[in-house]
Amino acid sequence: MTESQARTTPTKPEAAEVLLVRVVATTRLSPGFVRVTVIGHDELLGRTFAPMGYDQWVRLFLPRVRCEVPVVPYGENEGWYLRWQELDQEERATIRNYTVRAARRVADDWEIDIDFVVHASASGQVEGVAAGWAIAAQPGDVIGLLDQGTLFDPAGVDPEGTVVMIGDETGIPAAEGIAAALPEGQRALFLLEVSHAEDRRELVTRADLDVRWGIRTGVPSGTVLTELITGVELTERDYVYVVGEAGAVLRLRALAQEAGAGKERVDFCAYWRPERRAG
Ligand SMILES: Cc1cc2nc3c(=O)[nH]c(=O)nc-3n(C[C@H](O)[C@H](O)[C@H](O)COP(=O)(O)OP(=O)(O)OC[C@H]3O[C@@H](n4cnc5c(N)ncnc54)[C@H](O)[C@@H]3O)c2cc1C
Structure with a gap:
């Protein structure tokens, strides 16, 4: 992720490594989500992965040909991208980012659950390497994974302020993780947009959380979030996180x-872009 995509204080994991x-x-959780549960394949995932809560995210390395073991840049976090670039372009795994x-x-x-948004083109066809992989995934399929830590900044949270999370459906897994990790009694306001009413979920939390859902029908992503934030009054003490x-x-x-x-209390991360992507 580049600086233009994220303005946060990431917490990096200590011993991350690419592994299968x-x-x-x-x-199938709901019309818009499929959950894929994975565990260490040839090595224990626990060797390089430790749960951090909040919006902990991972890079997934997806095979070029479904059911084949992906060609991944084995090794430590440092330098993974260079190692991936050096792999054969026709064979190397496709990389996508997802929340734990x-x-x-x-x-x-x-064992890790990853919730994939099943996003579709205007004609209703599921599109995207990751969404397409997830919808067809079967027990036994192998992918690569690299832990990347968290982007949400707990140190930015003022106990006297409100935590405001704003996100479309790709942010729902992060919203659940953040809600679960917030301290007891912390004031929080989550503005969340989904494209199916059934994609809404109960967010389990000890915080004093007000969740406002919006359902998007036939309008661009984020339109309903704009409506939801209209009229909301925030203060300098609030910590805002937008994805x-x-x-x-x-x-x-x-x-x-x-x-x-x-200005310094609004962190954000562009989770996806509307343009088509190569593998
Ligand atoms: C830190 C981080 C955490 C993330 N966590 C999650 C998560 O837990 N669950 C999740 O589903 N996504 C998550 N995302 C977003 C996900 O990485 C992107 O949506 C990604 O582009 C999906 O890859 P794809 O191969 O399915 O589609 P791509 O091949 O990247 O894109 C194919 C086409 O689909 C469009 N597209 C991509 N995503 C969407 C979408 N969500 N809705 C509509 N159109 C889309 C693209 O614009 C493009 O036209 C996260 C992103 C980041 C950076």
Whole structure:
């Protein structure tokens, strides 16, 4: 991720390494989401992965040909991108970024849930390497994974202020993780947009959380979030975290500042871009 895509204080994991994980289950959660559960494949995931909560995210290395083991840049986090670039362009894995929705101890290893948005073209066809992979994933399929830590900045949270999270459906797994990690009684306001009413979820939290959902029908991503933030009054003590489509993220960040949030108190990450991407 480049600076233009993210303005946050990331917390990096200590011992991250690229390693292979194996699908153990897939679950269609709702019209817009499929959950894929993975565990260490040839090595224990726990050797290089430790759950951090909040919006912990990983890079996934997806195979060029489904069911084949992906060609990944094995090794430590440092230099992974250069090692990936040096791999054969026709064979190397496709990289996409996803949130760790949950991590559970299973014997000596960790099992991780990743919730993929099943995004589709105007004709209704599921599009995208990752969404297409997830919808067809089967137990036994192997992908690569590299832990990247968190982007949400707990140190930016003022106990006297409000945590404001704004995101489209790609941010729902992060919203769940952040809600679960907030301290007891912390005031929080989450503005969340989905394209199906059934994609809404209960956010389990100890915080004093007000969740406002918007359903998007036939309008560009972020449109409903713009409506949801209209009329909200923020203060310099609030910590705002915005994720979603790149253009919407920048507009919503500006609106959060207009609503009263301090410039340095708005963190954001462009989770996806509208243009087509090569593998
Ligand atoms: C830190 C981080 C965490 C993320 N966590 C999650 C997560 O937990 N779950 C999740 O689903 N996504 C998450 N994302 C977003 C995800 O990485 C992107 O949506 C990614 O582009 C999906 O890859 P793809 O191969 O399916 O589609 P791509 O091949 O990247 O794109 C194909 C086409 O689909 C469009 N497209 C891509 N994503 C969407 C979308 N969500 N809605 C509509 N159109 C889209 C693109 O503009 C393009 O036209 C996260 C991103 C980041 C940076």
